[in-house]
Amino acid sequence: xxxxxxxxxxxxxxxxxxxxxxxxxxxxxxxxxxxxxxxxxxxxxxxxxxxxxxxxxxxxxxxxxxxxxxxxxxxxxxxxxxxxxxxxxxxxxxxxxxxxxxxxxxxxxxxxxxxxxxxxxxxxxxxxxxxxxxxxxxxxxxxxxxxxxxxxxxxxxxxxxxxxxxxxxxxxxxxxxxxxxxxxxxxxxxxxxxxxxxxxxxxxxxxxxxxxxxxxxxxxxxxxxxxxxxxxxxxxxxxxxxxxxxxxxxxxxxxxxxxxxxxxxxxxxxxxxxxxx
Numbered sequence: 001x002x003x004x005x006x007x008x009x010x011x012x013x014x015x016x017x018x019x020x021x022x023x024x025x026x027x028x029x030x031x032x033x034x035x036x037x038x039x040x041x042x043x044x045x046x047x048x049x050x051x052x053x054x055x056x057x058x059x060x061x062x063x064x065x066x067x068x069x070x071x072x073x074x075x076x077x078x079x080x081x082x083x084x085x086x087x088x089x090x091x092x093x094x095x096x097x098x099x100x101x102x103x104x105x106x107x108x109x110x111x112x113x114x115x116x117x118x119x120x121x122x123x124x125x126x127x128x129x130x131x132x133x134x135x136x137x138x139x140x141x142x143x144x145x146x147x148x149x150x151x152x153x154x155x156x157x158x159x160x161x162x163x164x165x166x167x168x169x170x171x172x173x174x175x176x177x178x179x180x181x182x183x184x185x186x187x188x189x190x191x192x193x194x195x196x197x198x199x200x201x202x203x204x205x206x207x208x209x210x211x212x213x214x215x216x217x218x219x220x221x222x223x224x225x226x227x228x229x230x231x232x233x234x235x236x237x238x239x240x241x242x243x244x245x246x247x248x249x250x251x252x253x254x255x256x257x258x259x260x261x262x263x264x265x266x267x268x269x270x271x272x273x274x275x276x277x
Contacts, residue, residue, distance in 0.1 A: 011120065023071060031051075032055075039257065072107060081111070083111045088195070090116070095114045116194035119259065127225075153275075154189070187208060187211060196263065222274040223249070224274075229242055230269065245271070256268065
């Protein structure tokens with residue numbers, strides 16, 4: 001049997017994990033003196049409520065190698081194979097924890113994929129892995145396909161406030177203050193190296209959405225894969241974006257969880273797709 005394993009940054013709900021037959025290893029979120037396991041005792045809406053009220057910026061901790069090791073050893077005992085599709089190694093030590101666990105387990109039936117992506121970008125890869133698993137493909141075939149398409153993932157998102165990018169150290173306090181006064185809205189992406197980059201700064205939401213629409217037009221979208229719009233807390237901006245993208249068939253709208261949500265804050269929105277090339 002092939003097991004598919006993700007970490008909680010993939011932003012699947014408990015129901016979705018069960019429906020798809022996925023195993024999830026949670027990241028830990030620390031806010032002040034309180035510790036939570038993402039997706040287990042901290043749900044998305046609850047996280048954003050805490051984010052608004054707390055003066056402390058959330059800190060994310062990768063799972064320990066032991067969190068993976070127990071799953072790997074069980075699979076080894078049963079002769080199952082495990083395909084792990086994990087948060088970008090440029091954003092977290094999660095992939096390294098899984099690598100250490102694989103070395104400790106000493107089992108060749110474990111396959112690790114560094115997604116070089118985050119949140120719904122990971123989901124795109126996992127959904128393809130699910131389709132291949134359910135059609136009888138081997139673990140090796142699944143991994144080769146995922147490795148091939150992961151560089152084609154495109155994430156373009158608008159950020160409604162500079163506050164959380166500032167708190168997370170991605171922009172300076174001076175830039176955040178001036179940007180806030182000027183109503184500047186950053187546009188971000190996850191680079192091919194797996195890092196979160198600011199690719200543009202526009203004044204006001206309307207101009208930001210228009211820029212995102214123009215940016216999307218530069219790509220040829222591969223409609224063989226699902227196309228997602230995303231939001232953090234509040235869907236208003238995402239709905240405005242979807243209205244502008246009337247020629248694109250959106251398969252689903254998904255809420256982003258704490259791993260990326262902590263850095264972009266409330267009102268963030270965007271689109272995730274596979275580029276055809």
